[in-house]
Structure formats: structure tokens, C-alpha cells
Amino acid sequence: MTAGYTIRRISKDDYEGVIDTLKVLTVVGDVSRRRFEEIVDHWDAVYLHGTSTRQYNPLVVVEDATGQIAATGNIILERKLIHDAGLCGHIEDIAVSKSHQGKRLGKFLIDRLTQLGFEAGCYKIILDCDPKNVPFYEKCGYSKAGIEMQIRR
Numbered sequence: 001m002t003a004g005y006t007i008r009r010i011s012k013d014d015y016e017g018v019i020d021t022l023k024v025l026t027v028v029g030d031v032s033r034r035r036f037e038e039i040v041d042h043w044d045a046v047y048l049h050g051t052s053t054r055q056y057n058p059l060v061v062v063e064d065a066t067g068q069i070a071a072t073g074n075i076i077l078e079r080k081l082i083h084d085a086g087l088c089g090h091i092e093d094i095a096v097s098k099s100h101q102g103k104r105l106g107k108f109l110i111d112r113l114t115q116l117g118f119e120a121g122c123y124k125i126i127l128d129c130d131p132k133n134v135p136f137y138e139k140c141g142y143s144k145a146g147i148e149m150q151i152r153r
């Protein structure tokens with residue numbers, strides 16, 4: 001871990017920092033503090049059936065000196081029927097705030113989320129990203145697989 005930073009699970013007190021950090025990724029929109037807290041409660045409450053493993057694993061990287069949130073990301077664990085009812089991990093919503101980029105925090109965050117997924121028993125971990133981020137994910141040990149498709153409304 002880069003010196004001067006700590007990684008931990010998101011808490012309900014992280015509202016401003018997380019919303020702000022996510023703005024480097026996409027439009028966050030109108031998410032009230034109350035809605036944020038409800039979502040964090042939901043993430044905390046959902047466990048994989050019959051286990052003590054949480055389905056949602058949202059993390060934040062915090063700058064020790066300021067308490068500022070520098071990065072955030074999540075791994076969601078999906079129970080499948082295939083692969084002997086295996087687990088697939090989905091890495092989502094990775095963002096390192098502008099002033100903290102280039103300090104290896106993104107790589108540390110991905111490494112931690114990946115470790116969390118494999119320790120939970122995932123047979124694979126997948127993510128979608130912009131082509132410009134491919135070299136970053138390759139440095140984190142990921143490789144290209146398939147093509148992302150989507151439908152939106």
C-alpha cells in the first residue's frame with residue numbers, strides 16, 4: 001500500500017467523499033445522503049446464501065493525513081449454477097480522485113478487490129472498461145476476454 005493511505009470498507013460517513021470521487025468516473029446524479037446511507041445499509045446486509053461472505057464489498061482508500069477519500073471501488077460476488085455452482089466476481093465503479101491519481105492507489109485497490117474475490121472462492125473475476133484503461137488493468141494482471149455489449153434506455 002502507498003505510504004500515508006489506508007484501505008477499508010465504505011461506511012455511511014463517507015457520503016461526500018465517495019460521491020465526489022466517483023465524479024471522475026461518470027455522472028453520479030442526484031443521490032441524497034439518506035439514499036447513500038440506505039444503499040450502504042443494503043450492501044452491508046446482503047450475504048451469500050448460507051455463508052458469512054458479503055455479496056457487496058465496497059472499499060475506500062483514505063489519505064491518513066487529511067481523512068480525504070482518495071479512491072473507491074467494489075467487487076460484487078455472483079452465485080452461479082455453472083462451474084459447480086461457482087462464484088463469479090464483478091469489479092465495478094473504480095475511481096481514483098484526480099489529485100491522487102498516479103500514486104499506485106488504483107493498482108492497490110484492484111489488487112485488494114481481486115484478493116477478496118479469490119479468497120471468497122471466485123473461479124473468475126471480470127470487469128468492463130474503456131479501451132484507454134486496458135494498460136492499467138493489464139498491469140493489475142487482467143487480460144482481454146470477449147467483447148462488452150449493452151442496451152440502454
Ligand code: ACO
Nearest residue numbers: 025093094095096101102103104105106107127129135136
Ligand atoms: N494507461 C496506461 N497505463 C496506466 C493508465 C492508463 N490509462 N493508468 C494507470 N496506468 C499505469 C500506471 O502508469 C502504473 O504503471 P507502473 O506500475 O508501471 O508505474 C500502473 O498502471 C498503476 O497505476 P496507478 O497509479 O495505480 O493508477 P491510478 O491510481 O491513477 O488509477 C485509474 C488508475 C483507476 C484508471 C484512475 O486513473 C481513474 O480513476 N480514472 C478515472 C476513472 C476510471 O476510468 N475508472 C476505471 C473505470 S473501469 C471500472 O470501473 C471497472
